[in-house]
Amino acid sequence: MSTRLSVNVNKVAVLRNSRGGREPDVAAAARACLEAGAHGITVHPRPDRRHIVAEDLPPLAALTAEFGVELNIEGNPFAPPRPGYPGLLELCRQVRPAQVTLVPDSDGQLTSDHGFRFDGDTGALAAQVADFAALGCRVSLFVDPDVEHLERAVALGAHRIEIYTGPYAEAFAAGDPGQAVAACAATARRASAAGLGVNAGHDLSQANLGLFLDTVPGVEEVSIGHALVGEALYAGLDATVRGYLSILDRAG
Template sequence: MNPLVAPESHDRHSRTALSVNVNKIALLRNTRHLGIPDVVKLSRQALEAGAQGITVHPRPDERHIRAHDVRDLAALVAEWPGAEYNIEGNPFHNLMDFVRELRPHQCTFVPDSSDQFTSDHGWSFPDDLERLKPVVAEANRLGVRVSLFMDPLPEAMAQARSTGADRVELYTEAFASAWGTERQAQVLARYTAAAEAAIAAGLQVNAGHDLNRDNLTGFLRAVPGVLEVSIGHALVADALELGLTETVRDYQRCIQRAYSAPPSRGSGPSR
């Protein structure tokens, strides 16, 4: 089992890692039978540009990431010192087969249905507590860090920790939707409180879903202890305009600004 970091070790000076979710690259590739764009080649380019990890979410219908991609990317990341591989998915569908075979650095458990359009909610407690415990324990025995996809509910964090999970990934769609509106400060405060509750419970904190170059800095300034952000849709869309290398570098600049400026809750766009 991966050791947990004690709550007091989390501080605002711990630099957030960027993991690039490459699902949308695979989705574009799958519209033809030519193998382009090349998911592995572009993942390597993202790592060369400064990304600290690669994320995939292989769904049972293989609408984007396919089984061979999961294995090919595991081989790529294994050759890349310091990079981490994060495989997301529902542990009661196809995810655990990949975890058992490949033993990635991290698996993120997401409560998706098999035909769900995109991830849109976190685990529910106490409803999901007992069924999660065995799969969390299995992943931990394999030496794989477990993160649970969670809504920003401070009261749920202690129960998330009781599953044996190492981290939570805060589902940030509500924050992204509120960004730039009069609800921004109120919604952002929920994420701050959820992260604080997670850290107090002994959990580490990740975040992802609809984070982008406009809102990322503001989120990281307000929410403590975020060790990793997983970004796919917006990053791939930005790459169509800027190119992948410059896009990854710009997201890293957004992260850097969060730690070079005074923390500000509810502040507006920073770029």
């Protein structure tokens, strides 16, 4: 099985929003990634509209449909609607992404840094999963690599998990990734044994992706944005996306 690359274009929107106006154009950046061979596009619209906003989604949905690839929308299903943000479920109802990745972020959180837990009352989460699945979305749950009771995600109706790889990236940068990547591998095995698909993301880069994929079995998709956009400032989007695809090919 080949791992797919979904490019997160949030950081392009951050740059646009820092100045106002339309440049850089998020859809144009996403098109460049897809023309380079990316397998999908990921976005994470937040209630505070600091990067991807609701208005970005229809053009991105049309673009991914044009290329025959998947749109993955991330977000907190429990964040209430407000002006400019109709809620994650309504956004997905409007554009029907192939996949929705549910994350337990708070409103003011800088970036996703923890996953769902399954050791308490999960009734509300199960109801949310059912609502998104009813739209025809594949539902993935963002989880920590050491999450307990992972198998309960199946009973919630989830189709996949996304392993939070931030701790692995930190350990890799510190020169000692062994324990962190082993934890990710163990989580992937547990998920696969339970019948869940496995995605991964957060702070993955060209430097650390190869070891991760060589060690963690059955990863169907990696979502990469921050490092990829940063690397593209030097090498360009086309060359950077192709660099990631080369790593995926070698791992496959």
